[in-house]
Amino acid sequence: MRSFVIGGAGFVGSHLTDLLVARGPVTLYDNMTIGKTEFVSSHLASGAATLVQADALDLDRLTAAMAGHDVVFHLAANPEARWGLERPRLDLEQGTIATWNAMEAARKNGVSRFVFSSSGTVYGNVSEPCGEEDLGSLPISLYGASKFAGEALLSAYSECFGLSAYICRFGNVVGPRGTHGAILDFCKKLKAHPEYLDVLGDGRQAKPYLHVTDCAAGLLYVLDNAPGRLAIYNLAPPDTTSVRRIAELCVAASPNKAARVEYSGGTQGWPGDVPLSRIKPEKLAGLGFRVKHTSDRAVELAVAEVAREVFGG
Numbered sequence: 001m002r003s004f005v006i007g008g009a010g011f012v013g014s015h016l017t018d019l020l021v022a023r024g025p026v027t028l029y030d031n032m033t034i035g036k037t038e039f040v041s042s043h044l045a046s047g048a049a050t051l052v053q054a055d056a057l058d059l060d061r062l063t064a065a066m067a068g069h070d071v072v073f074h075l076a077a078n079p080e081a082r083w084g085l086e087r088p089r090l091d092l093e094q095g096t097i098a099t100w101n102a103m104e105a106a107r108k109n110g111v112s113r114f115v116f117s118s119s120g121t122v123y124g125n126v127s128e129p130c131g132e133e134d135l136g137s138l139p140i141s142l143y144g145a146s147k148f149a150g151e152a153l154l155s156a157y158s159e160c161f162g163l164s165a166y167i168c169r170f171g172n173v174v175g176p177r178g179t180h181g182a183i184l185d186f187c188k189k190l191k192a193h194p195e196y197l198d199v200l201g202d203g204r205q206a207k208p209y210l211h212v213t214d215c216a217a218g219l220l221y222v223l224d225n226a227p228g229r230l231a232i233y234n235l236a237p238p239d240t241t242s243v244r245r246i247a248e249l250c251v252a253a254s255p256n257k258a259a260r261v262e263y264s265g266g267t268q269g270w271p272g273d274v275p276l277s278r279i280k281p282e283k284l285a286g287l288g289f290r291v292k293h294t295s296d297r298a299v300e301l302a303v304a305e306v307a308r309e310v311f312g313g
């Protein structure tokens with residue numbers, strides 16, 4: 001299997017590459033704005049993977065680089081949902097247009113299989129756990145809207161051009177080599193000023209946290225086992241973990257265990273943040289895949305892993 005991973009030098013992409021190299025040659029297409037060579041250096045050194053440093057917005061370059069591959073994994077996106085508040089075009093370009101470019105390059109190259117990293121943010125602000133068919137409520141962030149648009153485009157490409165489309169809606173992914181997210185953010189803040197940790201919101205926001213190893217394994221499971229030409233699966237544990245719990249674990253893993261946690265208040269971390277997100281994993285479980293780690297366990301593991309990276313030791 002010749003794999004083409006857009007955003008392959010990033011957090012999820014590098015863990016996915018750890019698995020893909022056993023299946024055949026892997027091309028990582030990454031503009032390296034967030035991705036790091038060190039995340040994939042062993043695969044580059046062994047020759048199992050090659051890196052093309054280029055932008056998904058460059059359709060000609062993307063199309064040329066994709067030639068000769070069997071499957072595309074599209075993982076590139078704006079990494080922080082809240083950045084859309086200050087740069088409202090960001091998700092249109094890095095989300096919707098980059099995703100369309102990826103599909104168009106696949107169509108031009110006759111690549112028949114396309115895996116898309118979507119997100120639970122497509123479900124919007126709903127208090128009940130959401131299954132794949134629950135889209136009564138629409139996204140509330142520009143990031144979520146761009147994922148939703150990407151899914152719709154993929155459905156159309158699947159129908160019009162025969163592309164086999166595999167959409168996975170992730171929970172919040174955590175683990176080593178993180179490039180963003182609450183755990184990394186909290187650990188970095190505690191390193192910069194060990195006496196206190198300021199946290200957006202009241203700490204009661206709770207989300208399903210997915211360990212990155214479960215995320216990479218789930219993506220491949222869907223690719224290998226999903227029936228039909230358009231497959232949509234939630235990829236998340238059934239439980240959630242609160243921001244308060246994450247903050248406490250990060251303080252406990254930091255050099256100053258007495259650091260005080262200061263909450264900015266309010267139910268949302270920022271406008272567009274979904275305060276309580278729950279995603280039903282039953283459809284993917286029905287296909288035969290269950291994540292190894294609950295949300296609480298994924299967070300515990302990830303705090304230890306990220307703390308080692310940030311604080312050393």
Ligand SMILES: NC(=O)c1ccc[n+]([C@@H]2O[C@H](COP(=O)([O-])OP(=O)(O)OC[C@H]3O[C@@H](n4cnc5c(N)ncnc54)[C@H](O)[C@@H]3O)[C@@H](O)[C@H]2O)c1
Nearest residue numbers: 007010011012031033034035055056075076077117173179
């Ligand atoms: N991490 C999460 O919690 C989470 C949750 C839900 C969905 N997702 C989705 O999963 C995917 C991977 O997330 P991640 O956490 O690994 O993010 P990441 O930022 O670590 O990885 C994305 C990679 O894409 C690259 N990239 C960004 N824009 C690009 C462009 N225009 N052209 C080429 N390369 C570009 C970056 O350099 C980076 O290496 C993203 O699509 C993200 O929206 C992530």
